[in-house]
Amino acid sequence: xxxxxxxxxxxxxxxxxxxxxxxxxxxxxxxxxxxxxxxxxxxxxxxxxxxxxxxxxxxxxxxxxxxxxxxxxxxxxxxxxxxxxxxxxxxxxxxxxxxxxxxxxxxxxxxxxxxxxxxxxxxxxxxxxxxxxxxxxxxxxx
Amino acid sequence: xxxxxxxxxxxxxxxxxxxxxxxxxxxxxxxxxxxxxxxxxxxxxxxxxxxxxxxxxxxxxxxxxxxxxxxxxxxxxxxxxxxxxxxxxxxxxxxxxxxxxxxxxxxxxxxxxxxxxxxxxx
Numbered sequence: 001x002x003x004x005x006x007x008x009x010x011x012x013x014x015x016x017x018x019x020x021x022x023x024x025x026x027x028x029x030x031x032x033x034x035x036x037x038x039x040x041x042x043x044x045x046x047x048x049x050x051x052x053x054x055x056x057x058x059x060x061x062x063x064x065x066x067x068x069x070x071x072x073x074x075x076x077x078x079x080x081x082x083x084x085x086x087x088x089x090x091x092x093x094x095x096x097x098x099x100x101x102x103x104x105x106x107x108x109x110x111x112x113x114x115x116x117x118x119x120x121x122x123x124x125x126x127x128x129x130x131x132x133x134x135x136x137x138x139x140x141x142x
Numbered sequence: 143x144x145x146x147x148x149x150x151x152x153x154x155x156x157x158x159x160x161x162x163x164x165x166x167x168x169x170x171x172x173x174x175x176x177x178x179x180x181x182x183x184x185x186x187x188x189x190x191x192x193x194x195x196x197x198x199x200x201x202x203x204x205x206x207x208x209x210x211x212x213x214x215x216x217x218x219x220x221x222x223x224x225x226x227x228x229x230x231x232x233x234x235x236x237x238x239x240x241x242x243x244x245x246x247x248x249x250x251x252x253x254x255x256x257x258x259x260x261x262x263x264x
Contacts, residue, residue: 003177010232023239026225030247033220037213045207082199096162 015138016071016082024134027127028068034120035061035112050109056096058122060112063089067131083135084137090128093117097125143197143259147190150230151252154183158245173234176241178204180226183248187219203256211255218251256262 005009017025020056039057047054070082097116101108107114117124143171161261165176194215197203204211229237 003174004227007230008233019234020236022234023236023243024233026228026240026243029224030221030243033217037210041207041210041213045209062170086243099245134192135215 014072014074014078016135021071021138022128024131025068025071027123027130028064028071031112031120031124031127032061032064034069035064036114051069053107053109053111053114056111057115060089060092063092079135079139082131086128086131086135089124090132093124093128103119143190144193147193148252148256149194151183151186152188154179154186155245155247155249155252158183159242159249160245162241162245165219165241166235167237170235170238172229172237172241174228176238179222180222180236180241180244184219184222184226187215187248190215191219194213201229202210204259204262206258214251214255214258218248218255221251241264 013022015021035057039054039061042050042054042057067082067085067089068087070078093113093116096107096111096113100111100114110119112120112124116122158176161179162172162176165172194212198208222246225240229240
């Protein structure tokens with residue numbers, strides 16, 4: 001037993017990507033892929049239909065990628081980058097989520113953040129909360 | 143997109159998620175059984191890749207956006223492989239949550255692929 005024993009290498013990991021952080025890395029990885037793929041399709045096939053929504057999709061994809069990288073890399077610089085990216089994401093999902101309810105005609109073409117991420121099971125709303133809690137928790141033990 | 147494969151994949155994904163949760167009190171961390179479950183899901187996805195290529199050669203395809211459908215499928219394959227390997231870098235209780243997330247993600251993505259194939263109009 002122990003097919004993947006060879007990949008076990010927790011000493012190289014940052015505190016941010018250990019324990020609960022390792023789940024956050026996967027969650028950000030999946031959302032980054034989903035948002036990146038979605039905005040790629042939207043922008044290449046029908047950008048003129050809804051430039052605002054599709055640009056927002058691309059921005060959210062970038063934020064998820066930055067957060068993912070910042071969780072994985074060592075050093076206090078990347079800790080700060082993670083803070084900025086995840087805070088931006090929190091503000092983004094709240095702003096866009098609220099805006100998409102107030103001005104539904106501007107957001108007929110969905111983004112990851114519209115209606116607080118209901119297209120993704122509200123995960124885009126929950127994830128930055130978990131991220132902020134986690135950065136606060138590991139930040140205290142640094 | 144074959145119905146039997148769609149439902150087998152959705153059930154396999156959901157099973158993987160449930161299995162990850164019930165594994166916690168027993169093993170506390172993922173083991174070879176979780177690799178077998180992820181491997182079975184990966185194998186089914188690769189069958190879907192093969193069938194997708196065969197369908198495309200035969201001149202058929204999804205009713206919705208073809209590129210979107212393939213992007214979902216490729217992303218699903220990447221999520222299973224990379225997620226499983228990542229869960230063994232530092233195996234602990236949270237790695238089980240990773241396996242649960244992989245299973246749910248695959249089930250949702252395959253369901254979306256089903257919608258793009260049959261329901262969505264390009």
